[in-house]
Amino acid sequence: MTERLYEDNSYEVAFSSEVTAVKPVKGGAEVVLKETYFFPAEGGQSPDRGTLNGFPVIDVQIRDGEIFHTVGVKDGDEASVLAAFRVGQTATGQVDWEFRFRNMQMHSAEHIFSGLVHTHFGYANVGFHLSENSATMDYNGELTKEQIEALETETNRIIVEGHRITARYPSAEELKTLPYRSKKELTGPVRLVEIEGVDLCACCVPHVKSTSEIGLFKVISFERYKGGTRLHYLAGFRALSHFRECLASLGEAGQILSAKQTDIVPALRNLAAEARELRFRLTSAERELAEAAIAQYHAKRGGVAGEKLSGDALMFLSGDASVARHALDVMEELFDGTCALFIGQDSTYRYFLEHQGGTVTEIGNALKEQLSARGGGKPFSVSGSVQATEEDIRRVLSGFGLH
Numbered sequence: 001m002t003e004r005l006y007e008d009n010s011y012e013v014a015f016s017s018e019v020t021a022v023k024p025v026k027g028g029a030e031v032v033l034k035e036t037y038f039f040p041a042e043g044g045q046s047p048d049r050g051t052l053n054g055f056p057v058i059d060v061q062i063r064d065g066e067i068f069h070t071v072g073v074k075d076g077d078e079a080s081v082l083a084a085f086r087v088g089q090t091a092t093g094q095v096d097w098e099f100r101f102r103n104m105q106m107h108s109a110e111h112i113f114s115g116l117v118h119t120h121f122g123y124a125n126v127g128f129h130l131s132e133n134s135a136t137m138d139y140n141g142e143l144t145k146e147q148i149e150a151l152e153t154e155t156n157r158i159i160v161e162g163h164r165i166t167a168r169y170p171s172a173e174e175l176k177t178l179p180y181r182s183k184k185e186l187t188g189p190v191r192l193v194e195i196e197g198v199d200l201c202a203c204c205v206p207h208v209k210s211t212s213e214i215g216l217f218k219v220i221s222f223e224r225y226k227g228g229t230r231l232h233y234l235a236g237f238r239a240l241s242h243f244r245e246c247l248a249s250l251g252e253a254g255q256i257l258s259a260k261q262t263d264i265v266p267a268l269r270n271l272a273a274e275a276r277e278l279r280f281r282l283t284s285a286e287r288e289l290a291e292a293a294i295a296q297y298h299a300k301r302g303g304v305a306g307e308k309l310s311g312d313a314l315m316f317l318s319g320d321a322s323v324a325r326h327a328l329d330v331m332e333e334l335f336d337g338t339c340a341l342f343i344g345q346d347s348t349y350r351y352f353l354e355h356q357g358g359t360v361t362e363i364g365n366a367l368k369e370q371l372s373a374r375g376g377g378k379p380f381s382v383s384g385s386v387q388a389t390e391e392d393i394r395r396v397l398s399g400f401g402l403h
């Protein structure tokens with residue numbers, strides 16, 4: 001069993017210890033020490049980082065009480081890792097303090113919040129995950145936005161009050177009398193983490209020694225999860241980094257919008273209204289253009305304005321779905337045969353084939369077979385999409401007398 005020095009002192013990060021086992025693994029070596037300050041992946045939390053004899057510690061795992069430090073190679077030299085660790089010799093460890101302390105802030109904050117959830121609502125913390133990319137707490141009951149905000153405020157009040165945080169292994173007899181929280185049934189010695197006057201919980205993870213060291217707690221978002229609630233949260237320096245990033249993107253958004261940070265929402269509303277207006281005007285213009293193009297085509301084919309012509313029609317136009325529907329209606333008013341409409345640009349088209357009282361199935365099939373078009377419909381109405389040049393499409397349709 002490796003002696004877990006981090007359990008008694010989560011603030012010490014430099015140490016020396018005897019190497020008790022070394023095993024080569026892919027990309028480095030697995031090193032076991034007599035004692036360690038490296039916290040392994042446990043309790044839903046990712047492991048500490050740092051160095052052993054100057055080599056990067058890329059993973060720390062605990063198996064049957066033994067802690068395995070995975071030490072990575074430096075400069076691609078695999079042999080040097082094994083040479084640097086000999087059983088019986090002393091290794092020097094350095095835990096990444098910045099990373100450790102951020103995790104301590106995050107984890108202690110979780111205990112306060114989970115303790116309050118349990119006290120006020122009786123829900124248990126049934127899941128916890130803390131890694132560099134995510135921090136989540138799961139509860140087996142539903143919490144509302146208002147309840148979460150109240151809990152968040154109370155958590156920050158407890159942080160400010162500076163409650164002492166301690167860890168110890170009570171005797172089996174004492175343990176039976178203590179009302180502590182635990183995610184699972186525990187056997188053997190149980191390490192209890194106490195936040196004075198707030199919470200008592202079974203936990204194997206390093207904590208800060210006073211709630212005031214957490215600085216800030218903030219729920220970022222929450223969702224319904226497995227009949228309960230999952231919360232994403234941040235605390236301490238990680239919260240600071242996050243809000244710094246948020247403010248930077250708000251600042252950038254403000255610059256793009258030429259608006260003060262506090263005026264970004266009204267500026268976005270104006271922009272959205274402007275976009276709607278422009279989209280409306282564009283669609284109106286495209287409809288008018290479509291009408292004019294169809295009328296011109298109709299006249300070229302010998303049609304008299306406003307009168308239906310006997311024959312087929314083929315049009316290439318630009319616009320959205322509403323323009324397409326309108327253009328098709330206009331085409332069907334002016335031509336009694338097959339009406340083929342291709343709407344789009346840059347060799348990407350939505351197509352519509354219609355023939356009231358007739359059939360367009362064969363034309364649709366030809367587009368599929370010869371141009372890998374997609375689509376379907378009824379015998380008199382087929383629609384879909386095709387990626388092909390206007391020239392290629394015209395070539396296929398000319399086979400059906402459409403020009």
Ligand SMILES: [Zn+2]
Binds near residue numbers: 203
């Ligand atoms: Zn814990």
